[in-house]
Amino acid sequence: MPKIKMTKNTASQPIASGGIKMPWAALPLLPPLALYIHIPWCVRKCPYCDFNSHTAHNVLPQEEYVNALLDDFAQDLNTVYNRKLTSIFFGGGTPSLFSAAALSYILKNIEAHIQFADEIEITLEVNPSTVEQENFVSYRKLGINRLSIGIQSFQKNKLQALGRIHDADEALRAVNMAHKAGFNNFNLDLIYGLPGQSLGDALRDLRQAIILKPTHLSWYQLTIEPNTIFWSQPPTLPEENTLWEIQKAGQSLLAKNGYTQYEVSAYAQSGYQAQHNLNYWNFGDFIGIGAGAHSKLSHPDGRIVRTWKTRMPNDYMNLDKTFQAGTKELTKEELPFEFLMNALRLTEGVDANLYTQRTNLDLDSLNKGRSQAEYSGLMQIKPSQLAATNRGQLFLNDLLQKFLN
Template identity: 65%
Template sequence: MTAASNGGAPEPPAVSRLELPPLAAYVHIPWCVRKCPYCDFNSHAAGASLPEDAYVQALLADLDADREQIQSRRLTSIFFGGGTPSLFSASALERILEGMRQRVGFADDIEITLEANPGTFEQAKFRDYRSLGINRLSIGVQSFQPAKLKALGRIHDGDEAIRAADMARAAGFDNFNLDLMHGLPEQSLEDALSDLRIAIDQQPTHLSWYQLTVEPNTEFWSKPPQLPEDETLWDIQEAGQALLAAHGYGQYETSAYAQPGRQARHNLNYWTFGDFLGLGAGAHGKWTAPNGQIRRHWKTRLPKDYLDPAKRFRAGNKQLARDELPFEFLMNVLRLTDGVPSLLFTQRTGLSLDLLAEGRRDAEARGLLEPDPQRLVATPKGQLFLNDLLQLFLP
């Protein structure tokens, strides 16, 4: 039956071999000390006080509304993102985690990550976070150089960023990520490599190293800074990747590098088309139903609306049609440098690999996809021209 003969509804995918994927949770805390000029995330400058209690209650009510999507699965990872989640007290995070544990349950080896900025670091506070079971930090450094930090609107300095890494270890975190940008305003190759060397010296287990892009609805969009030329950006990328590899940081995703065995499990679940609950103002999620339907959902964006019981929670949701699934799946998994086993396509979508055959042949002929029937993995050229590769699988 076609979509047209079915009253316009999308044809459901075949589900004979579909398996419910692992389940993670993303929890969005939308407040930060100050909005950065490059940031297009749903973040809002905090006032004199944060509505912690009201927001915790709203998050747990949000989770209650989504409980039917859990399907007896336990959470394999939780990621507190923002904004700046470390603005919340340990007691507020404890109530969130305990509520999630009671309602869903945690895998024995669950990974729980908290985003933090150096300017919000307090060692006693972070010891409390660690005692709650939060076992991974992601520290938003972006740069160690005063001029670059000023251009980015950051509220910390380079010394604070270094102290933050020291305090993370002192608080008991043996697994932490540093977020670092390159391609910053008027940045030279040596500037970028200097930042990267300082970051490596802090011995993080994971580095997110990504190029600054100017996004709509940001201050940088309306007042663009002077960014490096393309040739400089290419030199930074090549030299930086070589430096990271020389220090044992393997690239496993477009902008993610990790020591052996320290890849972010939350990220891997996302990029392998796993399911995740999206909790909090503006949060997005994805879930798979036992009948094979796959949906994306998103919550109301403004914190004041999210806190209003009459306006929360689900701003929208969309069922992915059968012909959209190949593109949606590949848009995620092809960001991974090693790709995924080909059979994961059927396990995650319930669809036959035959649906990818025509696009695969074209992609392999263009040198964008490796000619390995057992894996779906982009070639180095395909990684560089990922958008061109994905276009071959559009419905």
């Protein structure tokens, strides 16, 4: 690839290796900083997917998109404030459609402008049908140290119902390749509540996943989202009683095999929680680059701002258009809900002091909603902790409603 040239209006602050020089000192309580990189193409759009993904046709515009990503990143460097990156996540779409050389080029250019934490977690999403053995070896060599493999199910009829383009053999092969390439930290994505799925079907998927010894499992219920094929052509899903049986039996099976649930749909072996996702749930900061990517960034003056990038890849790569599609500064009235919408997903919740550290608001600002939630049995009565009860985890939307102004 040619050397990247910044072609759109870029950040005016001078860039230096190890961060960006700022006219003010970094505040010690700014949250940790992560980076999300969105690759928006898939071989085929799945009927349940509401992510910003697009079917790949012919040859991907890999070089143009990589240039746009780095140009986009340059414009966000004025929000770094001397922080190191604690994690990077390549998501999609299907990032493994891009060559290892392209991913390496992205990482090298980013590291030239911002320091990586010593134990940085770098995750790549892969689909079983889009990878080869040599790719896994290359991914590991270039610094990617965690994979997230989109399995969804190991059963042929379930994969067909989901519109997946891989089969069970390819899924098993992908995991085997990950092990051989030296990945000792990887996630498997599985979905339950699939069309026609029984309790036995769901548990067979989980047992097969456990045999493969992933360090992390994302196990979540299929939901029908707007702007998907399933929304306009809904499949027949299991009844509520079956879903409840699947959830309870699956959680028990995972716990017995050493997978602790630490978030609504995340289970990990000890020490292998996804650091990138934990940063989200702890209301950390993140830069999002790529078509449709979102950012949440705190500033030394106390502002917390969410931004989002233009969704369509052709617009994103268009030199005459801006990357940013919108921005919103969170108000003090919105912050309690925004913080808890993330923190209460964690099964153990968070230290109550984190609320003040991340929002600059006193804990007293939560008093009204907190007392209502505790009285309703949705929130634990622990002054030093903000955490949902087991019932609150099941009815998280009801719990969060207590904190809407």
